[in-house]
Amino acid sequence: MTRQLTDSPVATAGTVTRDQRRGRWSARTRRDFIVFLALALPNLALIAVFTYLPLINNIYYSTLDWTLGSASATVVGFDNYINFFTSADAPKVLGTTAFFTVITVGGSMVLGLLVALALNSKVRGTTFARSAVFAPYVLSGVGVGLVWLFIFDPGYGVLSWLLRGIGQQSPQWINDPQLSLVMVITVYIWKNLGYCAVVYLAGLQSLPQDVMEAASLDGANGFRRFISMSVPLLSPTTFFLLITTMLSSLQAFDLIRIMTPLGNGTSTLIYEAYMQAFGAFNRAGYSASISVVLFAILLVITVLQVRFVERKVHYS
Amino acid sequence: MAINLGRRHFLGLAGAGAGAAALAACGGPTTGGGTGASGAADIDFSGVKPASSIDFWTNHPGKSQDVEKAIIEKFQAKFPDIKVNLITAGANYEEIAQKFQTSQAAKSALPGLVVLSDVWWFRYYTNGNIIPLDNLIKQLDIKVDDFQKSLVADYKYADKQWALPYGRSTPLFYYNKDHFKAAGLPDRAPKTWQEFAEWAPKLKASSGAQYAYIYPALAGYAGWTLQNNLWGWGGSWSNEWTINCDSPESVEALQWAQDSIYKDKWAGVSSKEAADDFAAGITSATIASTGSLLGVLSSAKFNVGVGFLPGGPKKETGVCPTGGAGLGIPSGVSKEVQLAAATFLKFMTEPENTAAFSAATGYMPTRTSADMTAVLAKTPQIKTAIDQLAVTHVQDNARVFLPGADQEMAKAAAKILTQQGDVKATMTELKTTLEGIYTKDVKPKLKS
Numbered sequence: 177m178t179r180q181l182t183d184s185p186v187a188t189a190g191t192v193t194r195d196q197r198r199g200r201w202s203a204r205t206r207r208d209f210i211v212f213l214a215l216a217l218p219n220l221a222l223i224a225v226f227t228y229l230p231l232i233n234n235i236y237y238s239t240l241d242w243t244l245g246s247a248s249a250t251v252v253g254f255d256n257y258i259n260f261f262t263s264a265d266a267p268k269v270l271g272t273t274a275f276f277t278v279i280t281v282g283g284s285m286v287l288g289l290l291v292a293l294a295l296n297s298k299v300r301g302t303t304f305a306r307s308a309v310f311a312p313y314v315l316s317g318v319g320v321g322l323v324w325l326f327i328f329d330p331g332y333g334v335l336s337w338l339l340r341g342i343g344q345q346s347p348q349w350i351n352d353p354q355l356s357l358v359m360v361i362t363v364y365i366w367k368n369l370g371y372c373a374v375v376y377l378a379g380l381q382s383l384p385q386d387v388m389e390a391a392s393l394d395g396a397n398g399f400r401r402f403i404s405m406s407v408p409l410l411s412p413t414t415f416f417l418l419i420t421t422m423l424s425s426l427q428a429f430d431l432i433r434i435m436t437p438l439g440n441g442t443s444t445l446i447y448e449a450y451m452q453a454f455g456a457f458n459r460a461g462y463s464a465s466i467s468v469v470l471f472a473i474l475l476v477i478t479v480l481q482v483r484f485v486e487r488k489v490h491y492s
Numbered sequence: 493m494a495i496n497l498g499r500r501h502f503l504g505l506a507g508a509g510a511g512a513a514a515l516a517a518c519g520g521p522t523t524g525g526g527t528g529a530s531g532a533a534d535i536d537f538s539g540v541k542p543a544s545s546i547d548f549w550t551n552h553p554g555k556s557q558d559v560e561k562a563i564i565e566k567f568q569a570k571f572p573d574i575k576v577n578l579i580t581a582g583a584n585y586e587e588i589a590q591k592f593q594t595s596q597a598a599k600s601a602l603p604g605l606v607v608l609s610d611v612w613w614f615r616y617y618t619n620g621n622i623i624p625l626d627n628l629i630k631q632l633d634i635k636v637d638d639f640q641k642s643l644v645a646d647y648k649y650a651d652k653q654w655a656l657p658y659g660r661s662t663p664l665f666y667y668n669k670d671h672f673k674a675a676g677l678p679d680r681a682p683k684t685w686q687e688f689a690e691w692a693p694k695l696k697a698s699s700g701a702q703y704a705y706i707y708p709a710l711a712g713y714a715g716w717t718l719q720n721n722l723w724g725w726g727g728s729w730s731n732e733w734t735i736n737c738d739s740p741e742s743v744e745a746l747q748w749a750q751d752s753i754y755k756d757k758w759a760g761v762s763s764k765e766a767a768d769d770f771a772a773g774i775t776s777a778t779i780a781s782t783g784s785l786l787g788v789l790s791s792a793k794f795n796v797g798v799g800f801l802p803g804g805p806k807k808e809t810g811v812c813p814t815g816g817a818g819l820g821i822p823s824g825v826s827k828e829v830q831l832a833a834a835t836f837l838k839f840m841t842e843p844e845n846t847a848a849f850s851a852a853t854g855y856m857p858t859r860t861s862a863d864m865t866a867v868l869a870k871t872p873q874i875k876t877a878i879d880q881l882a883v884t885h886v887q888d889n890a891r892v893f894l895p896g897a898d899q900e901m902a903k904a905a906a907k908i909l910t911q912q913g914d915v916k917a918t919m920t921e922l923k924t925t926l927e928g929i930y931t932k933d934v935k936p937k938l939k940s
Contacts, residue, residue, distance in 0.1 A: 332772055437711050456896030457933065
């Protein structure tokens with residue numbers, strides 16, 4: 177099933193019957209199709225069983241008043257959704273999710289681009305620097321969270337020690353809900369900017385050098401070349417990063433769970449779903465409805481980005 | 493048909509797949525029946541033969557893995573026909589509860605015996621996840637009268653016994669003897685918080701520690717330890733099922749706590765674990781579980797003193813809550829497994845085994861006849877914890893019976909103790925939240 181098939185000269189000539197076309201298709205592609213099925217079906221089956229079936233089940237559970245651990249439940253229709261959107265927690269959770277996502281996506285991408293520019297320069301030690309910048313991205317979120325908790329600890333953390341050295345008290349990073357959010361965002365950006373940096377670095381290195389040199393000959397300085405040439409030419413990379421980092425941020429869980437187990441001030445949609453079902457309340461149906469809300473948001477954002485943002489992307 | 497599986501479709505599919513929740517992997521409930529309470533009927537175990545193998549789910553409270561293994565080895569020697577598999581089912585009470593409840597939802601892989609904490613067992617009861625032990629107690633002749641009465645009573649509801657005490661603890665008052673001596677204070681815990689408030693400025697001035705006292709970490713069961721303050725001032729989280737955390741007494745108690753941090757500036761709030769902060773010398777005193785005792789004694793580089801929890805202006809004694817974990821038997825396993833699990837439960841809680849467990853962890857012996865002579869000779873501080881049992885107080889319903897109440901209490905405490913929030917308004921808001929939990933999640937499941 178390729179574009180070449182439908183656009184083939186035989187087809188467009190209109191002189192071949194459907195049966196002939198089918199026979200011709202079978203003759204040309206049967207073996208490829210069998211290989212395709214052999215390779216794709218196991219994966220499609222796995223995706224169906226472990227992604228889409230749970231997704232459908234989850235939508236069904238969201239219509240139940242079900243306490244996790246209870247063998248029975250009551251069908252309540254959209255009550256869980258109504259309860260969530262009319263609860264006092266909903267604005268907090270949605271606001272925290274939006275703030276966390278915007279800052280972590282923006283922070284990771286802007287800092288990632290700056291780091292990529294630095295790494296793109298031809299100076300000694302860039303190979304080591306690239307590895308060092310990327311390393312946090314592949315580290316376990318649990319390990320990263322535990323280490324940073326020690327750094328932020330107001331009692332005996334490194335940060336507290338440094339602040340005491342200049343006569344300052346450490347803020348209550350862990351207990352204060354607002355500072356907790358700042359703490360988790362900081363660590364999240366630190367962990368993920370390496371990913372953005374490496375992807376941007378690949379984008380920078382694939383920029384057409386002849387165009388850049390032509391701009392330079394025309395008198396454009398470095399900043400001008402960056403703003404008027406590099407940034408637009410990097411737009412496919414930016415678009416790709418925007419979607420992947422946004423999806424990732426909306427699903428961030430491990431750092432929040434480890435660094436702020438109470439979720440006080442850091443309860444994003446996914447963490448609220450966890451807390452409602454597993455963390456405290458055992459409201460499995462209600463939690464499922466929050467998961468569906470998150471899914472809908474992810475879907476809408478992705479569709480909007482693909483529909484509208486990509487129009488502004490300049491492919492080289 | 494032309495298909496262009498390009499970047500757009502790939503990203504679209506990625507977005508679509510991203511929201512699938514893990515919940516859905518669980519087996520689902522049946523619908524149509526009520527969600528009402530359990531109250532499982534008494535099971536007749538006569539003629540039942542114990543299963544040949546059971547799983548014991550534990551989080552090894554108080555780093556008890558080695559002593560649990562040792563007790564299991566003794567059990568195997570005595571009961572070679574019942575194999576006990578020691579399963580680490582979580583790092584704390586919450587994780588073990590998550591695993592237990594997801595197994596309930598999946599209807600598979602349930603253990604024979606499970607560790608259940610003070611705030612979780614009631615949910616298992618209301619969901620029908622555990623069986624009453626009364627018939628097993630009778631059939632296996634488990635000496636319930638020999639258990640510490642207050643600890644057994646914690647698991648009694650609707651005239652049935654739903655669990656037996658295992659790794660049980662109370663909060664203890666820990667103090668740095670060296671700091672107390674340097675400040676010219678008596679070598680004992682304060683009788684009341686008012687007395688400590690008089691000591692605190694001297695302690696802070698002479699010790700060099702950041703705080704004279706540090707409140708336990710809010711994420712680590714603030715609702716548990718703050719009952720001490722509430723009760724001392726004549727308040728509480730609740731009276732039976734009536735939520736009264738916004739009463740003048742409760743508000744006054746928490747206002748005093750807030751003042752100790754912001755006005756008098758001698759107290760702080762632990763970020764992770766108050767026992768660790770205390771052992772590190774950050775504070776001169778704190779409140780932590782008896783289960784932290786051995787850890788503190790081994791890691792502190794100063795002389796550690798322990799005492800009863802201080803009282804308040806309205807109540808000087810009987811202000812210490814019980815806590816910790818018990819052992820329960822799931823309803824979703826066969827009678828044979830339940831009987832084998834009860835046999836093991838009986839053995840685990842025999843006097844010599846509870847003494848061994850206590851010696852290894854600092855948790856309290858659950859049997860009155862446990863010979864603690866050797867344990868006390870080695871760690872005399874444990875005696876304070878045992879003596880304090882006589883003046884313990886059953887916890888407030890709101891804290892132990894309302895799902896998620898502990899987290900809500902911790903959030904309220906965070907607002908008061910770390911953001912200097914208005915105490916009355918915060919407690920009023922908490923009351924509304926707790927009443928909502930009771931009305932929605934508990935009341936419909938209680939037998940009338």
